[in-house]
Amino acid sequence: MSSFNQIRAILSQKTIGIAGAGGLGSNCAVSLLRSGVGKLIIADFDVVSDANLNRQFYFHDQIGERKVDALRDNLLRICPFASLQMHNIKVTPQNISLLFSTCDVVVEAFDLADQKQMLIEYMLTNHPEIPLVAASGLAGWGGTEMLRIQRSGSLYICGDESSEVSDENPPLAPKVNIVSNLQADTVLGILLGDKQ
Amino acid sequence: MKIMLNNREEQFDAQTLTVAQIMEIKSFTFRMLVVRLNDTLVKKEDYSTASVKDGDDLKIIHLVSGG
Numbered sequence: 001m002s003s004f005n006q007i008r009a010i011l012s013q014k015t016i017g018i019a020g021a022g023g024l025g026s027n028c029a030v031s032l033l034r035s036g037v038g039k040l041i042i043a044d045f046d047v048v049s050d051a052n053l054n055r056q057f058y059f060h061d062q063i064g065e066r067k068v069d070a071l072r073d074n075l076l077r078i079c080p081f082a083s084l085q086m087h088n089i090k091v092t093p094q095n096i097s098l099l100f101s102t103c104d105v106v107v108e109a110f111d112l113a114d115q116k117q118m119l120i121e122y123m124l125t126n127h128p129e130i131p132l133v134a135a136s137g138l139a140g141w142g143g144t145e146m147l148r149i150q151r152s153g154s155l156y157i158c159g160d161e162s163s164e165v166s167d168e169n170p171p172l173a174p175k176v177n178i179v180s181n182l183q184a185d186t187v188l189g190i191l192l193g194d195k196q
Numbered sequence: 197m198k199i200m201l202n203n204r205e206e207q208f209d210a211q212t213l214t215v216a217q218i219m220e221i222k223s224f225t226f227r228m229l230v231v232r233l234n235d236t237l238v239k240k241e242d243y244s245t246a247s248v249k250d251g252d253d254l255k256i257i258h259l260v261s262g263g
Contacts, residue, residue: 113227117229121237138262139262163262164260164261
């Protein structure tokens with residue numbers, strides 16, 4: 001068993017990249033920061049809207065702010081000494097290496113499936129040595145016993161791989177939080193070694 | 197041939213099959229997929245040429261929107 005201080009000593013040396021600061025990215029960032037991860041590099045181009053507040057780590061008085069600015073403020077309220085690199089940018093194949101090539105682990109936290117595929121294919125092709133923790137399938141409620149983590153080499157996929165977001169099946173806080181924290185926990189497992 | 201498909205053992209009559217043929221047989225219909233053959237990425241344009249043989253480890257992962 002490691003003490004929390006020993007765990008923090010390891011995690012404080014690590015840099016985690018998070019692509020997307022929505023439901024997955026904002027909540028995953030909070031858990032990683034609370035766990036003691038040394039540095040977070042977060043990229044998103046969106047602004048906070050009313051519809052985001054059902055699951056994302058933002059507050060009503062932040063509506064209209066850029067997500068990377070609002071998330072920086074919120075993370076600094078948890079830990080004023082956090083090392084944060086926030087990028088207000090749309091993640092594309094042209095900037096992924098620039099953003100994330102120094103990271104120990106990268107978290108895929110996009111909304112749209114084609115964006116997820118773009119990041120996964122780019123990372124597996126160009127940075128196969130960097131573990132990538134992605135998410136797929138977290139809409140609606142119930143069926144949380146179907147949530148799982150699939151691993152293939154350096155790629156980890158968290159979710160049920162089937163519940164797709166739609167007008168009739170919106171993303172809701174509980175399941176989005178569970179999956180974003182499955183991602184955060186998977187990151188810890190990669191950094192600290194699998195045990196327990 | 198016997199392969200591991202998404203961590204489960206699967207048997208097929210043919211000696212080899214392409215990734216596309218296995219997708220058709222097993223009815224993988226999602227639009228967005230990540231395919232890994234023995235932990236190597238298979239891109240979409242290669243689904244119909246990448247051949248799977250006995251003992252291979254194939255993972256076909258669905259990507260659905262939401263985040």
